[in-house]
Amino acid sequence: MVNYGGDEVSALVVDIGTSSLRAGYAGDDTPKAIIPTTYGYIEELDTPAENGDGDVSMSDAGANAESEAADPRTKVKLYIGANGPSLWRENMKVENPVKNGLIQNFDAIPPLISHALEEVMRCNPSEHPVLVTEPAWNTPANRERMAEIMFEHFNVPAFYISNTSVLNAFAAGKGSAYVVDVGQSTASVTPVIDGFVMRRGLMHSPLPQLVHAHARHTLIAPSGRRPGIQLHPHQLIASRQPVEPGAPPKFELRQNSLAGTTESWRTWAEAHEVDEWIQSVSGILDQGWNEQLATQRGPRHYEFATGYSNYFNGVERYMVGEQFFSHSPTLIASNPNLPKTIPALISMSLNACDAEIRQVLMGNIVLTGGGSLFSGFADRLQTELARNYPHAKIHAPGNPTERRYGGWLGGSILGSLGTFHQLWISREEWQEHGKAIVGQRCK
C-alpha cells in the first residue's frame, strides 16, 4: 500500500482550460471526461415551453436554474459538451467563460463541471474530494470563488486548488522545472522551484491568438495566387460539388439556417475551420526562418468545408508557426502591443530569476500544452535556446495526450499521493475559516 507513495481516495481532478475542460479520477493516466469549454446558449423568454432538442437539453436541465442568475428576466438554455456548440441551433450564441487562461464568467462554470462530472463521468461530486487547477496568474478572488462553487454548489467533502505549471512539472516527474506551456489562448513560461511558482519569473502572453489571427488572415485575404477563401462551416452547407484545386467552389448554403445563425456562433465555427487548417497544414521551421528552406518543404493540399481546395506552399505554411518565435519588422512597426514571442518571454523570465537557479531551470525545461504540438515546435525551441543556453534540455512528452493534458495528469499524480491528503481543505475547515483558508493552504 505504501508502494510508490500512492494512496487513492477516489479524488476527482478538474482542469479547466480555454479549449477544453478535463475531468477524471486521480490516479488515472488520462482524463475520463474531456468536454469543450465553449458552450452554446439560447436566451428565451421565461416560458415553460419545452425545447424538443433531445438529450443535450435534458442533460442541461439542472444547470438552467443556476444560469438564471445572469439575467433574471430571461431564461438561458445551455448546450454543453461534444454536441453543444458544434451543432447548429437557431439563435444559439456561443461563449467561452475562459479569457486568457482566467475564468471570467463564473456563471457557466457550475453547469460545465456538473456536465463533466455528473453527465459524462456519472459520479456524485459530493462523495469525492476535488482537485481543481488554476493558471499561475490566477487572482485570489478567482480561486476563492472556485472553492465556494465546489463547497456550496457541489457539496464536495474536500477541495484543493493547484497551479497548472506546478502540475505540469509534476507530470514530467520534476519538482523544479521551467514550464513552457502553450495553450489555445495563452502561452506562458513559469519557473517552478521545489513545487512552488517563482512569481517574479512568470510571464505569459496571448501569443496563440496572434498565430490564429495570422492564419485566418492568410486564408481570407486575397493574394496574388488565389482569391480570399470563404470559411463557411460545414453545418451551413447544404450541398457541394468536387472541384479542381484552386477552382472556385461550387456549394449551396442552407438558406433557411442563415437567418438564425448568430454572429458568435459563426465566429466560433470559422475559428474552428481555421484551427483545422492550422493543424493539418502548418508547421514551424526548426532552424529559424529561411524562406528558401520553407519553399523547399513543398506545398500541401487542403480542402475546406465549401469544397474549395488548394495547395498551400511552404512559405504560407511555415509563416504561421513562425509567429511563435519571431515577428516580421513590418508587423512590429504597425502594432506596438504585439504579444511577446516565446524567446522574448523566456529571456524576460530568466532575467527576473536569480542567476543561481537559471542553470537548474534550463536543464529542466518542460514543454507542454496543446499548442506545443505544432510540428517542429520542440526542435525550434531547442535551436532558439541553444544559442544562449548551451546546456538547455527540453522535456517534451512524445505522447500527445500527455502534452495536451499535462496539467490534468500532474493533478492526477498529486491527488493520488498518500502524503498529499493532509493538504485538502476539508468542508469543516471551509466552514470554520471561510475563504481565507484557500490562500493559506494552496500556496
Next chain:
Amino acid sequence: MAGASAADVRSILSLPNPSTPGPSQPRKPSNAGERARKPEGISRELYSLIGPSAPSLAAQFVKPRLKQKPNFGSGGRVKWEWRPFKNGARADSMRLHHWAKTGTDPEADYPFAKYNIQPISFVYSQDEYTRLLEDQEWTKEETDYLFELVREYDQRWHIVHDRYEYIGGSERSLEDLKDRYFTVCRKLVKNRPWAGDEASKSQLLSSLQFDKEREITRKRYIASLESRTPQQKAEEDALYVELKRLEQSERRFKRERDELLRTLLGIESGLSELPLDEEGIATGPPDTKRRKKGNHTAEPDTPISATPSSNVISLGQPQPRKAQTAKSAAYDALHFIYRTEVPPTTTSTTKASHQAAYLRSYKLPQPKITSAAKVAQVLGEIGISHGRLVMPTRDNCVQLESLLEAATALVETKKVVDKVEQDIRVLKARLGKRESEGAEDSFGTGEAAPTPMDVDEVEAEADGRAQSVVSTRSARSVRSRKQSRRSMSISSVDTSAAGASRRQKRQRD
C-alpha cells in the same frame, strides 16, 4: 517382430545390446516397465530401436508442457473494504476513504502521516529581541514577517525571496534576507542555555553560518560568467590553449636541460621547482598521441634518465633527440650502454606495438621455414647449434645472426643456381631439338633465338637478373627481409659474414 529386428539393427550399428550383459538379465521386467513409459512424441518402433539411451533426442519430441501454475501463498482470498481513515497529519476531523485490507486495524496510524515533518523554527520573545536582535535596518515586525515566511516555505530561500512583500519595507535582496535570518538564529543559539554538548552546539552554529559578502561576490561571478559574449568565450578558450602550450614547452625545456646536465656533468640542474604533473597535460587527443610516441623513442634511448623523463611529454621531434644521443655517446661508451634501434614497425603507436624489455637471446633470428632444414644442415656441417647459444653476449648474438644470414643466403643462392642450371639444360635440349627440325623461323621468341655460343649469354642473363634485383633492393632499401635474402649476392654473403653491423653493410652494398 520388433524385438528381433531391433537386435539386428543393434548388431549392425554395433550398439551394445542391453539384454546381453549379465547384470541386465534380472532387470528385464524393470526394463519392460521403462519401455512402457516411453516418452511422448516418439514412435514405439523408434523407441524400441534406440531404447532409453537417447533421452536428449527424445526430449525434443516431447510436447511442451505448460508451466506449473504458481502458488500464491495461502490461497485464501484477501478481502478489501472501502473505509474511512484518520490522517494524523491533519488538524481537523475529516475522514477520507480508501481501500484497506479487512483484517487491519481501522484506527491505526495513517502510514503517510509520518512524512509530515515540521522543520525546526526559531522563535524569540519580545525581551530577547530588544536585548539581542536590535538592528537599525530591520524592525521587529519585518523580522517576524521574515521568520513566518521562512517557516511557511521550509527555508526554500528562492521562494521566500519571491514571495517577500513586506508592506512599507524596503526592497530586500535574497542575501539580505538570509543574512538577517541566520544572524538572528546564531545570536539566539549563542545566548540561550544549551542543553546538549559543545560539539553539537558548534555544529549547529556552523550550519547557521552565512557570509553575506562572499555570497554577493559569488552571485556577481555567476552573473559575469553568464554575461560573457561569444567573442569573450572564444578568446578565453584560445588563451587557455595557449597557456597549456606554454606550460608544455617550458616543461620540455626543463627536462632537456636536466638531461643534458645530468649526462654531461652528472649533476642536477636545480630546476626542480617546476612541477612535472603529467595528469594536467593530457588535455586533447593529439597531445596523448604525441606523448605515446615520445615514450616509445625515449625509453630504449635513454634508459638512465628514464625515471624523470619517461612520463614527460616529448614532442617527438627528431632533431633535438639526435643531438642529444650524440652528446650522450661518451657517457654510453663509459658505462657500456648499447642503444638498439626500435624496429620501424612502431609507426602506429598502439598498445600492441609496445616493446617490453626482453632477453637478448630471445630475439635470435630464426631461419625461414622453407629453408630451415637446409640451413640447419649447413650449420650442422660447421658444427654449430643455432638454436641455443652457450654465451649469448652481444657480439656472439651478432655473429650468430650474420652466420644464419649467410647460411640462408647460401642456401638460397644454391637454389637459384640449381634453377638456372635446370633452365639451361631445358633450353639446350629445346635448341637441339629445334636445330634438328631445321629452324625455319628464326624470328620466334627472343630467348629461343640463341646461337650455340649463347650458353654464356644465358648465364649472363641469369646473373644480370640477380644483379638487377640486388640493385633495386639497395636503391630503395627494402624492409622485407624475405626479399633481401632472395636477392643477396654471394659477395654480400661473404662480406656480411665478416661481422659488424649488418645494417650498415647492407647500405654499403
